[in-house]
Amino acid sequence: QEGSHLFSLYPPGFPHFAHDIAADIEYDPTVPPEYKQAVKERALVWDMIVLARMEQANLVSQGNRANLGFRNANRQSISYLVAFGDALQKVEDDGRIRNYRPDHYVNHRDPCGSLEYTITKESCNVLNRLTDEQLEWCNLSKADLKEKAHAERIKDLHTLVEWQPDTRKWLITQEVNGYEIDDPIEREVIPYIAAYTRLSEGEHYGRGFLQLRIG
DSSP states (O other), X not given: OHXXXXXXXXXXXXXXXXXXXXXXXXXXXXXXXXXXXXXXXXXXXXXXXHHHHHHHHHHHHHOSOOSOTHHHHHHHHHHXXXXXXXXXXXXXXXXXXXXXXXXGEEEEEOTTSOXXXXXXXXXXXXXXXXXHHHHHHTTOOHHHHHHSOGGGGEEEEEEEEEEETTTTXXXXXXXXXXXXXXXXXXXXXXXXXXXXXXXXXXXXXXXXXXXXXXX
């Protein structure tokens, strides 16, 4: 029954999102209608391509495993929204969706509720995750790590994603073992989705239905 609800929310072959034409073009009387229509048709094609990539991401990346792919990830996110009122997702480059536990991220919002920065924490095997150069930057020895047990190779990877009002871009910084693993990266769009159920004025996290019932 839960699976059927997910397919109702995200029906196969029908995008639950949509690219659209920019407003300054859509309402510009000098732009020919046929051009606008062509752009909209092209946007629909991109919607279907992105949807197909998201639906197949888990199968391609993790082998032929029985799961609901991004639907299963969104089910977990909805559970966070209902119970806690706040959820953070990241869309990986290969189309998979990652959810962060509420105790594994920090959000800060401006008075209007827009995200100003988020900090995430994830435990990872640095021997598999970092390059040789990054290990050196973090003051970690690859030879020493190979001699250690798997549990001793696990380190916390912190990621800071912060809005830069002067450049109108996002700055992404990552660190392990107290050292930055790479130069900061600037992006116009970030792969993070910070959702909330109900946001009170001046607060950085949403409130879920359970909390609202408690009072």
